[in-house]
Amino acid sequence: MPRDNPPRDTLYRDADQQIVDFVFDETVAGVFPDMIRRSVPGYEAVIPITGLIAARHLPDHGLAFDLGCSLGATTLAMLRQLEAQPCRIVGVDNAPAMVERARENVIDPRVSFRCEDLRDTNLAGANVILMNYVLQFLSPDDRLAVLTNMRRQMNPDGMLIVSEKIRFEDEFQDRLYDETHLAWKRANGYSDLEISQKRSALEKVMVVDTEGMHAQRFVAAGFGKCETWFRCLNWASFLVRP
Template identity: 45%
Template structure:
């Protein structure tokens, strides 16, 4: 696993964050050291697949990156007649995802799609995953995407939505930011790296409150919505149709 050192030297001009070849090459290290609870969320995605995936249905990994959620589902789906559709709009990410999947011994077939998740038709689905994907979609377009997913899910189907979240209380918001930065420092990131990456993500990753996420999911038609995991300003919700 290559070490993430993308922001370890001073940069005169910091471009907006992109999932390019440089990020793809260090992504496992980057996300492990940046997102508290990421490994738990991925592992439990597999557990949820075992519980909710229905026979003869499709599962969607929307914003699949290197395929961690896809593999978690693939190894826990209890039926032989299902399919996983894994989608990403980064060619660099999909190229490495393809290599990862080629070495995986899961039996469930996986179709990789190079496309924007907003363009993908969701049909006959019993599970969809948006793990740290919605936060990169323009805010005005998020409701439409969730509605599209809800419409394509079978009754009883589930959406796993994991996001970096914001807090209404300014004091609590600042505390969570500081705790997250301390988490990154404990994982070897310098203050320079933390600062420069934060600048790169500004206006690219736009977090919202859990209340906003809950209401949007209910408005899309999900009957049951709540948080199942949270650590600092990172949370994962389960929405059941």
């Protein structure tokens, strides 16, 4: 995590607030490390291991992208494994509050951050593309085009890692994991009110797909290999290759 003692996420604690659609603004950026750690099961395993996989795949002088980088946690995880290896890492996020803090958190001449929409990012020659918990925030209509563009632009021996919340076709399975996820959030100190208010804020903003939809979309985008390398409840991470 970028900061040692991150401020506690209490954004949805009060009962009398008007719930608006979730945005990655200054208030979210200020509590983000605590929010994501207490909200996403497996986050504290996925980020360091993503960094490890990515670093092992990145050749000397290679190029990596951390798309939807927020405060730079994935970039930092990669850097920890790269030691002094020469390379270039580009972090991309379209939220100014996130990019500003990422620039403070990660000081390394090999890393640069861009405040831009990842749909506009030139990925030409990428050896590694990391996109942890971001695709779910893009319009479903844009997702295939984003992945197709990645496949066209990345190196033929490149690697893509995509982490996402997922849902299940089977009603019982979907409810089981959803309710267990909410129980896990409660165990992490969120109240029922906080959980339900955050859920309302995310309802229109975060659209979740099934594992099968992800797999089919990777194939439709031109990728040849896709496997789920990590799953915890209804959160998964995919390792994808041309």
